[in-house]
Amino acid sequence: MIYDTVIVGKGPAGVSAAIYLARANLRVLVIGKGYGALEGASVIENYYGFSEPIDARILHENGMKQAKRLGAEILEDEVIDISQNYEDGSFSVSTPNEKFLAKSVLLATGKARKNLKIPGFMDFLGKGISFCAICDGFFFKGKRIGVIGSGDYAAHEAQELVRFSKDITIFTNGKEAESDKFPPEVKFVKDKILKISGEDKVEKIETELNNYQIDGIFVAEGTAGAGDFALKLGIVTKDDNILVDSGYMTNIPGIFAAGDCIGGLLQIAKAVSDGANVSISIKSYLKNKNGKGK
Numbered sequence: 624m625i626y627d628t629v630i631v632g633k634g635p636a637g638v639s640a641a642i643y644l645a646r647a648n649l650r651v652l653v654i655g656k657g658y659g660a661l662e663g664a665s666v667i668e669n670y671y672g673f674s675e676p677i678d679a680r681i682l683h684e685n686g687m688k689q690a691k692r693l694g695a696e697i698l699e700d701e702v703i704d705i706s707q708n709y710e711d712g713s714f715s716v717s718t719p720n721e722k723f724l725a726k727s728v729l730l731a732t733g734k735a736r737k738n739l740k741i742p743g744f745m746d747f748l749g750k751g752i753s754f755c756a757i758c759d760g761f762f763f764k765g766k767r768i769g770v771i772g773s774g775d776y777a778a779h780e781a782q783e784l785v786r787f788s789k790d791i792t793i794f795t796n797g798k799e800a801e802s803d804k805f806p807p808e809v810k811f812v813k814d815k816i817l818k819i820s821g822e823d824k825v826e827k828i829e830t831e832l833n834n835y836q837i838d839g840i841f842v843a844e845g846t847a848g849a850g851d852f853a854l855k856l857g858i859v860t861k862d863d864n865i866l867v868d869s870g871y872m873t874n875i876p877g878i879f880a881a882g883d884c885i886g887g888l889l890q891i892a893k894a895v896s897d898g899a900n901v902s903i904s905i906k907s908y909l910k911n912k913n914g915k916g917k
């Protein structure tokens with residue numbers, strides 16, 4: 624079964640697009656984990672149509688109920704990978720448990736991932752620190768590799784890296800390992816990371832209890848954000864934002880983006896507006912692609 628559109632992210636942008644696409648009789652799946660930016664918000668007072676302030680979580684839940692009522696499918700899960708099937712131009716969107724086929728994909732994952740607040744981190748970005756195992760794993764063949772993270776996304780990246788090296792250490796940075804999908808051959812270091820150091824490139828990770836000689840570090844803390852998918856798919860970004868054209872399409876035909884992840888005004892009204900607008904472009908893309916979405 625192939626979806627017309629798989630939407631990554633169930634915030635205002637993703638759910639708004641789902642509402643419009645479902646009402647256009649298209650087969651839509653929304654995959655989202657957690658509340659995104661609304662997690663940090665308590666009450667919303669400046670969104671049109673609410674005479675009284677509304678609880679951010681209630682607004683979120685209401686949006687999802689609305690989309691479901693109109694026929695969109697919503698799955699609470701984390702997307703760990705998106706890839707293109709070059710035979711027919713369709714896309715595969717993977718969670719730790721399943722793979723979904725889609726004719727088009729909408730990235731609505733919110734604000735891209737922040738850099739880690741670890742002394743030395745910013746100094747070695749691109750000098751041994753990478754955000755993408757499939758892109759850069761090859762450069763660390765047979766080397767000592769560290770992965771910073773503890774969840775399914777970190778496990779996914781580690782699965783990619785074991786192709787290149789058997790010396791892989793997962794630094795969970797003070798957390799328990801939260802995924803059961805780590806490759807059996809990896810080692811784990813739980814204690815908190817204090818510093819990353821080296822001369823011209825990364826050479827050492829210093830933790831509360833120990834120092835670890837390392838040749839490369841892959842960052843996979845938390846869930847994969849728009850920036851991570853962009854790296855893997857070759858989507859152009861600028862200043863941590865996904866670049867889109869006037870139709871919200873990225874440089875990859877069939878992949879669209881909307882909401883906070885494309886930057887601009889970081890507000891619900893704009894995210895919802897993006898969702899409505901991008902649905903128009905997705906419909907015409909699908910119509911051109913297979914005469915559907917009249």
Ligand SMILES: Cc1cc2nc3c(=O)[nH]c(=O)nc-3n(C[C@H](O)[C@H](O)[C@H](O)COP(=O)(O)OP(=O)(O)OC[C@H]3O[C@@H](n4cnc5c(N)ncnc54)[C@H](O)[C@@H]3O)c2cc1C
Binds near residue numbers: 658659
């Ligand atoms: C503290 C705070 C207060 C705010 N207050 C207001 C306010 O009063 N008024 C206002 O208009 N705006 C406010 N905002 C801004 C507003 O929340 C955002 O502009 C809006 O939520 C953006 O919508 P979005 O759909 O683009 O992203 P988000 O709402 O961030 O949603 C992104 C979705 O993607 C999901 N996701 C991300 N990565 C993955 C993955 N790999 N797999 C699966 N799911 C994933 C997230 O869990 C989330 O469901 C506030 C933001 C913050 C942080």
